[in-house]
Amino acid sequence: xxxxxxxxxxxxxxxxxxxxxxxxxxxxxxxxxxxxxxxxxxxxxxxxxxxxxxxxxxxxxxxxxxxxxxxxxxxxxxxxxxxxxxxxxxxxxxxxxxxxxxxxxxxxxxxxxxxxxxxxxxxxxxxxxxxxxxxxxxxxxxxxxxxxxxxxxxxxxxxxxxxxxxxxxxxxxxxxxxxxxxxxxxxxxxxxxxxxxxxxxxxxxxxxxxxxxxxxxxxxxxxxxxxxxxxxxxxxxxxxxxxxxxxxxxxxxxxxxxxxxxxxxxxx
Numbered sequence: 584x585x586x587x588x589x590x591x592x593x594x595x596x597x598x599x600x601x602x603x604x605x606x607x608x609x610x611x612x613x614x615x616x617x618x619x620x621x622x623x624x625x626x627x628x629x630x631x632x633x634x635x636x637x638x639x640x641x642x643x644x645x646x647x648x649x650x651x652x653x654x655x656x657x658x659x660x661x662x663x664x665x666x667x668x669x670x671x672x673x674x675x676x677x678x679x680x681x682x683x684x685x686x687x688x689x690x691x692x693x694x695x696x697x698x699x700x701x702x703x704x705x706x707x708x709x710x711x712x713x714x715x716x717x718x719x720x721x722x723x724x725x726x727x728x729x730x731x732x733x734x735x736x737x738x739x740x741x742x743x744x745x746x747x748x749x750x751x752x753x754x755x756x757x758x759x760x761x762x763x764x765x766x767x768x769x770x771x772x773x774x775x776x777x778x779x780x781x782x783x784x785x786x787x788x789x790x791x792x793x794x795x796x797x798x799x800x801x802x803x804x805x806x807x808x809x810x811x812x813x814x815x816x817x818x819x820x821x822x823x824x825x826x827x828x829x830x831x832x833x834x835x836x837x838x839x840x841x842x843x844x845x846x847x848x849x850x851x
Contacts, residue, residue, distance in 0.1 A: 701791045703743040705761055705849040710822045710841040711807060716830060718760065722780050724767075724830040726822040739849055743789040745798060747813055753800040755813060757793045764788075767820070768796040769812040769832055776815040778832035807843040809836075820844075 709715050714726040715737035729737060739761040747755025758767045760780070766788065768781040781797075798813035799820065810820040812832060819842040821833035833840045 701743045701745050701757075701789055703741055703789065705851060706740050706742055707737055707847045707849060708740060708844045709737075709847075711843045711845065712822075712824070712841060714822055714826075722765070724780065725827050726830060727827045741789070743793070745789075745793045746791055747798050747800065753802050753811075755798050756801045756810075757789060757797045758799060758810070759783075759789060766797050767799070769814045769818070770796060776812065776818045776832050776834075778820065778830060804843060806845065808846055809842050810844070 707715070710726060713728065715729045715734070716724045716726055717729070717736045718738050719725050724738065741759045741761045743757045743759065745755050745757050749755055759765065764783050764785045765780045766783055768779055770777055770779060796814045799810040800813055802809045802811065812818045812820075815832070818832045818834045819836065821831055821835075821840045821842050822828065823831075824839055824841065833842065836842050
């Protein structure tokens, strides 16, 4: 096993630029009284020489990388079955260098939520009377019967699967209009829960943790679906029996207002 030479007053000092490698075997030797970052390098005689890198002062990440590379060099140099340098020694070394601190996590902290985009699918919705949804010039969704080429007018939703109180028969979703920065949302207007199209920042939406006003609990009823507001329980996306009336939020089921929809999945 190669022996490490004793530390003398003369150290190998090499001043390098930011992009230079940490370990330079042929740097000029000078005296250095103030230690900043000490790196270990391997010489041809398998000895170990200390090197001081002046460019690494107060840069914690590089310091950690330097330590890791040093330890790996030591492990490669020494005989595997050596009794003088084993994994326990490495563990002791790291425990000496790093201080263990607990990480406190708040489950309700939005910053700790996964920021990956949610799963989604494109779809069209029709009520059980086969009325399609069309976007009007006033930025409202209206339900009306379409025929032939006029079927192209119906909107395509980007349905995102978001966080919420998911159960066996309820799945929380958000309903955005495909290729538009518009989402269906539920707000209180004039003392009544109201459905609207809300403009959003495309850089922030869709996201896994949607605000509750955007969330609808999708419930399967045989081959149809209901969309209940998460913000206002027992209020549902509804259409009127009359033609060309706006989509709205209603609190009656199975009566004159229609709350049941069929869904057609569209390929991306």
